Amino acid sequence: MDRARLQDLLDRETAEAARRGPRSRGAYGRAEHLFGRVPMTWMNKTAGPFPRYLATARGARVTDIDGQEYIDFCLGDTGAMAGHSPAPVAEAVQRRFTDLGGATAMLPTEDAEWVGAELTRRFGLARWSFSLTATDANRWAIRLARAVTGRPKILVNSYSYHGSVDESLIVVGEDGAGAPRPGNVGAPCDVTLTSRVAEFNDLAQLERALAHGDVAAVLMEPALTNIGIVLPEPGYLAGVRELTRAHGTLLINDETHTFSAGPGGCTAAWGLEPDLLTIGKAIGGGVPAGAYGLSADLADRLLGRADLDLVDMGGVGGTLAGNALSVAATRATLEHVLTDAAFARMTALSERFAAGVRAGIEAHALPWSVSLLGARSEYRFADPAPRTGTASAAAADPALEDYLHLYLANRGILLTPFHNMALMCPDTTARDVDTHTEVFAAALTELTA
Structure with missing residues (x-):
């Protein structure tokens, strides 16, 4: 050129x-x-x-x-x-905010169960909780993974995208070891203390990282997106699932961008079986909304832990998460627009x-x-x-x-x-x-x- x-x-x-x-x-x-x-x-x-x-x-x-x-x-x-201001979402927001009132009241609405059931139909995860962004959904999924496994580290793929989650800002350096992602702002600590990293499509590198026995969860996009689309090679995602199970590590699929693969993202399109799934952005039709799903077994294990404060100051949630307006918008988007x-x-x-x-x-x-x-x-x-x-x-x-x-x-x-x-x-x-x-x-x- x-x-x-x-x-x-x-x-x-x-x-x-x-x-x-x-x-x-x-x-x-x-x-x-x-x-x-x-x-x-x-x-x-x-x-x-x-x-x-x-x-x-x-x-x-x-x-x-x-x-x-x-x-x-x-x-x-x-x-x-979903397009800009799709009519069903605009009508749902108008009804919730103006006709009914109460955009956020710290009270659940019946829409939330409908959304949870629809997310289960699409993605297969049995239990759901809400956030305002996919970044927060990832942060909370990470906390739950650490709590249930007792392990400190999270593994991500080099140059994957999970919002501003601190644990995700790690890349494979020139020497093959983990290194801070260039340009990261104000990291709270050396990212190698909290995270491990493996190249996408490299099962051998993933296995070496998991062999340390300290990885609570692999947080991954089923296909890389925000660094340019990088598609999985044949057998790679099945290999990831096999390795995570063999090493007692949870698997979190971040479908925020890969939702484009179909109504249930890559998870449904490719028959994937994550332990947790995070999603945001598109599901609210332009209104801030995010969610994370858990397998039934994982949800039961967490809810059965008396030592975990999942209600008050445990660090899993936010005052506006699951608010009536966002949930109404999400229902309208999933029911009538992104069908x-x-x-x-x-x-x-x-x-x-x-x-x-x-x-x-x-x-x-x-x-x-x-x-x-x-x-x-x-x-x-x-x-x-x-x-x-x-x-x-x-x-x-x-x-x-x-x-x-x-x-x-x-x-x-x-x-x-x-x-x-x-x-x-x-x-x-x-x-x-x-x-x-x-x-x-x-x-x-x-x-x-």
């Missing part, structure tokens, strides 16, 4: 983004009371000199305050996988998206690949696609990513800013997908001219 040409194109698209967004640029410049000028500092992870500011969002479309409309394949990095039929349509569109991208890559003989996980697709700057998190991280190309993101955004298409991921929602259309195929092909033509 001609890097000088890439830089010229990136400079052109950056200037065009600035030209198209005077109101967003002004709002960003005036945001002097926000840390990093944004509500959350990760909002600065955007191609271009400033983030676009949201005005409206409906279905698979967002509009910024400069009046620019976008086909949204980002969808809140999975948080809006089995919706996932079938979304997956078909994702396959169409991947085929269009693959055609563009092949037309220009680029050494890239496409990875597909149900309703989620992603193009990678490597062929074959990386098989581990460390290899996936090494395949990143920030300048190339920024060029593609800006080229698409300047022509009305948004991808997830953290990588080249496109997600389908129930409102995404075939025309939306084909528009991306056409614009992506044009971007490659300019890049390789």
Whole structure:
């Protein structure tokens, strides 16, 4: 690739983004009371000199305050996988908040049992509890795993994503040993004191780590996502389950992003048998919501422990967790929006998206690949696609990513800013997908001219 040409194109698209967004640029410049000028500092992870500011969002479309409309394949990095403000969720929220009142009253609602039963139908775990985020669901699942096993350490895959969970911010270093993930902010202790790590798709490395006998749980995504999609090789996930059982270690599936694989995520699609499962983002239809599920045996073992304070100050829960509004939104999302039929349509569109991208890559003989996980697709700057998190991280190309993101955004298409991921929602259309195929092909033509 001609890097000088890439830089010229990136400079052109950056200037065009600035030209198209005077109101967003002004709002960003005036945001002097926000840390990093944004509500959350990760909002600065955007191609271009400033983030676009949201005005409206409906279905698979967002509009910024400069009046620019976008086909949204980002969808809140999975948080809006149900689409923006789906009508059944909006109606449920309106009814709970305005008609009935009581968004949060520290009292259960009947909706919660419906949601628990539906999550059991989809994922197979027998007992459920709620949180506001998947990060908190992971934190609480980790506490329960340590309590029931009496072991101190958690094992994760290198460059996996589990939110801001301290134990998860560990990677495989150059010497093959565990090392802090680069850039981690304010770690409470050396992460190797709390965690072990193994590469995704590496059963031998996992077995060596578990042989120490101090790992309470393996917390893993069934497929890596936030470092770029890394799919499991044949037999890998079955091997993980066999090894964890052999070493008395619990298995936690984090399905927050891999929910895209189908109505029951990878767990149902691939017949997995975790001891615990965590999920968040998409299940609330845009309203903050998360949940964790436990096997019946594990739940009974925990509830039978008189020494564990699961009611008051035991560190498992939050005042707003399981609030009536979030639970109502979750029920509406699961019952009426992210249905089995919706996932079938979304997956078909994702396959169409991947085929269009693959055609563009092949037309220009680029050494890239496409990875597909149900309703989620992603193009990678490597062929074959990386098989581990460390290899996936090494395949990143920030300048190339920024060029593609800006080229698409300047022509009305948004991808997830953290990588080249496109997600389908129930409102995404075939025309939306084909528009991306056409614009992506044009971007490659300019890049390789």
